[in-house]
């Protein structure tokens with residue numbers, strides 16, 4: 021096996037999280053009585069460029085065919101993309117003749133925020149694009165490659181801005197994708213990507229980010245290696261709160277823009293956090309196993325005392341927690357979620373039934389396990405506001421109740 025960015029064979033196995041069903045394919049009750057396929061979920065780190073990555077890569081057609089996540093289902097998306105698009109228009113002086121392309125554009129939520137200030141185009145292979153079409157956001161339903169970029173150039177124009185938000189780590193054919201980016205990008209164009217920052221997986225024990233859609237866990241250093249191969253240079257970087265801590269990375273053609281001191285500062289921060297040292301990952305794997313034992317102890321104790329426990333937030337991340345820890349319907353009665361696409365189905369692997377949020381309010385279980393830890397403040401606030409009176413359990417390094 022070779023590193024997904026630098027092709028080095030110096031991959032170090034960090035931890036196995038077991039075999040998992042596809043994390044976003046919620047199954048029907050009929051399907052739940054049939055056999056299903058599980059895939060190994062192992063974390064590796066490259067000793068050459070320090071990219072953290074999973075070992076087994078599932079065929080993207082299988083992974084995204086029944087993709088049920090929509091951007092607008094995340095309440096934090098719209099305000100975040102609103103601020104970002106305004107900042108891009110102002111900082112890079114975009115006008116209404118300029119083209120902004122969003123890759124993995126999903127339901128078009130980001131592109132809508134440009135609000136007529138630029139020409140917009142989305143590219144995304146998933147069924148979530150139906151939402152974009154319904155809103156009139158121009159969208160090409162396909163994977164993005166060099167061929168797609170050439171197709172766009174034939175009918176549109178080079179892109180002043182290309183964005184990809186929380187999807188850059190999901191792309192299996194990374195070289196085809198980057199070839200497309202450099203083909204489509206204008207000479208002074210900017211490629212903006214937002215990806216979860218590996219540092220938070222390590223320091224914040226955000227292991228739920230590890231699932232089969234998330235092939236890579238970026239820190240800045242491996243991204244500089246990747247971009248350099250395509251004649252691109254990172255000229256600025258910001259830390260954001262998205263997904264529990266992300267990097268917003270600005271890249272352009274090498275030498276076109278001055279490089280902000282933020283870049284060197286972040287590389288130094290990553291070095292200080294131990295991201296470029298194997299010892300960090302060995303220690304992390306031990307802490308991960310301990311966090312699992314703590315969560316299971318808590319759940320078993322509560323269940324033995326006769327408590328009722330429901331999960332809240334049926335997400336790909338939550339499914340990592342459930343399947344890594346081996347939590348099944350005998351520990352968690354049901355999971356509530358606002359998405360009608362998931363209600364009436366069962367969570368992949370654990371086969372815990374998914375119901376609507378109102379079930380939590382009707383049944384008032386003693387405890388609610390928050391399965392979307394990165395959105396915990398929003399979820400807890402929302403459910404308290406609606407009248408849930410029980411206590412919340414938040415998974416993490418030391419599971420807590422509040």
Ligand SMILES: [Zn+2]
Pocket residue numbers: 023024025026027028066067068069070071
């Ligand atoms: Zn590497």
